[in-house]
Amino acid sequence: MNILGISAFYHDSAAALVRDGKIIAAAQEERFSRKKHDERFPFHAVRYCLHEGGVGPDDLDAVAFYDKPIQKFERLLQTYFAVAPRGLKSFMMAMPIWIREKLWIPLEIQRSLDECHINSEKPELYFPEHHESHAASAFFPSPYPTAAILTVDGVGEWATSTLGHGKGHDLQILSDLRFPHSLGLLYSAFTYFTGFKVNSGEYKLMGLAPYGEPRYVQQIYEHLVSVRDDGSFKLNMEYFDYMAGLTMTNDKFAKLFGGPARPSESNIGQREMDLARSIQVVTEEIVLKMARHLHKVTGEKNLCMAGGVALNCVANGRLLREGPFENIWIQPAAGDAGGALGAALTVWYHVKGNPREADGVKDSMQGAYLGPNFDDEVEAFLQAKGYPAKKLTGPAWAAEIAKRMAEEQVVGLVQGRMEFGPRALGGRSIIGDPRSEKMQSVMNLKIKYRESFRPFAPSCLREHVSDYFDLDRESPYMLLVAPVRRDLWTELTDEQRRIMKDPDLCKRVNVARSKLPAITHVDQSARVQTVERDVNPRYYDIIKAFGDLTGYYCIINTSFNVRGEPIVCTPEDAYRCFMRTEMDCLVLGDFILSKADQPEWKDKVDWRKDYVLD
């Protein structure tokens, strides 16, 4: 049975194909359309999934959309009833789109299938709830036969957080918190107020937090959020504007925090850093309380998580260290994109009642490598374009890449299937030497063209993870933050200590805090990805070769894109990004391209204008 899952119309639209319970393909529309966080109907992603699965005209049995649009519409109308006569601008912006598109989802699906030459009359249509799709995306692919499930995001239909329980093929949502009381929206409000883009800049706020002090925590608890011991909470809507207006916060919020929101792209001050730290602390405390309550209710030792807030890997790391659960599994595409997968899995397991096998060890996400693979097409691509490249295979291939990294070259890596979810995990990554003191600022400013304060993440071999980090388990999806081991820290000089208090973040970033300075954040933590040979053998081989050469089985891994650009998908995207930046080397499947050998690259227009800054 072929089930196509679709998420669309809010942000990060995506499609996923599930066949008899096995995940065949999943991809986000942005990777194909090249529009970051593309919310449009995922026509390209649908087409790719059907292609990958070899789905013929009469082979598609069901289509599952990741939420219930009419319930969402009802919530929207109820919101206007609650705020009128305010809310006109928001209403005028929302209604035409609802009337034109969002209320006609079955027709959109039919049109998309018709264009893919799929018989659109045959598949049954399903509409699981938004948070049910999240919960399904967290539980069904997890390794656990039974688990407690926690979903936390901005908002679905009404729910903003849910507690659930999964047993075999059955999944029950036990209770929920409802709009407008949302942890995701609270975090987004601070994202907006500190000058970052909502639904995009949340991870920057998380990265900024360690630079600040939690001096606003008390104010947040006193004025903004009322939290109970079981993790449930209410927001004080007098401080927020997202129900009626076009912004997240209002003047009262600004007054509480000593002035207006930081304008986008302006200097980040101490207030923003302290706000980032404070909301991070509050978020972690709420998630911990929710988890403790869920543990008490379900009695489970395993926890599965999804929803945008589950991408907060600092909170996840704390939950692992201080929380009541023995094991935690987080859906790598925890945001709305993962809803497409969850919707399809809901139909196969929960609705159709098919049995589910889980061995308690391996998940069924296949390392999140669920997108297209172009390795077999690279040679033809390079020949057609006339780009010089060196072909290497086997150990020589990995050794050459490792050697270049050890020489402080920055390497773009495109091999195997593309990742599903926001993280690059070695399929579409930029990699480098974590020992290099200059690498963080070189990669941020000359390769990614992004804010200098943002840290890079390490990929290390699973069996070596405890050599570098206080972490005793796998973290294959880069969703856990763990401290760098104490014995790797470097003793700071008085001068360095002084610099660490400098308001200029660039100066602080450049202080080497450990023997792996490029992946060590200012609070001596790192967002770890563990790599296993049976999941991604070629990526494993690169790290192994680097370790054999340098003694460190750990490298820098950041997504292959520039600021505002979706992660690259095809060899063409990768080559373009490679030539536009100061990357030294590009790996496309078996082929290694050196920047110095390439013909001159000229863009007709300023390519930076192609991407809206996130």
Added chain:
Amino acid sequence: MAQVSKTMNTWPWQGLGKAPPEKKPMPIRLKATIQAAAMTAIGFIIYKVFDHLIGPAIVWSLAGLVLIGGWFVPPIFHGFEKFGAKMAYWVSAGLTWGLLVPFFYLTFTFGRLVLILRKIDPMDRAFPDKARDSFWTPRPPVPSMDQYRKQH
């Protein structure tokens, strides 16, 4: 001889991200002829319904200009097209605002009044709401799998 089946799902990745090829535009003369014919017909309907000649005469004159423009003086025809597109935009914007703004104020403001009088807040905004020990809302199990077929 084996039948060559139609390719089902060709996935042209090399063209991803590029704008789709533009449709071949209709020849200007054909377009002008169709538009002029349609305008003539509209003029005729106006004449039949209102039994008055001035309105239809204006429409027929414009139809004549469109036809002549399309065949012999393209700038005139393009001018008509631009004007038509602008008019369509403003008419649709006017209709949107003209219908939705009164709808918003009449429906939602009145609705809010009713909610206030009945002391109902669908958003449950009382803060800090100290009387309640928990804000979790229990969820009953989904009554039937048919629920998953519904959009609501």
